[in-house]
Amino acid sequence: MIDALISGKLIKDIVLKTGQSGNAYTHFLLSVHVGEPQPIVVSGIAFGEVAERIAKLGKDDALAVIGGLKPSEWQDKATGETKHGLNVTVSDCLSAYQIKKRRDST
DSSP states (O other), X not given: OEEEEEEEEESSOOOOEEOTTSOEXXXXXXXXXXXXXXXXXXXXXXXXXXXXXXXXXXXXXXXXXXEXXXXXXXXXXXXXXXXXXXXXXXXXXXXXXXXXXXXXXX
């Protein structure tokens, strides 16, 4: 696993879920620009308090996450083509919402 700091924009609205253990979690997709014509899509998962913070955000909101990055591979069901991607398990996050909230409290 690779430790990574990734920033991008959320592709869709976030849904906060509760696992069988009662802990909150969320899945999300980040569009990350890396200098190519097309951005890279990074799939992420967060748990607990970090998931709750991410769930306050919506589509097109900026988000920076830190966590373990792993490459992934799967077969496209429609074409049978092998696809590649990146998955991050988030340990912490920062959004513009949190920065504004901190500034307003001072």
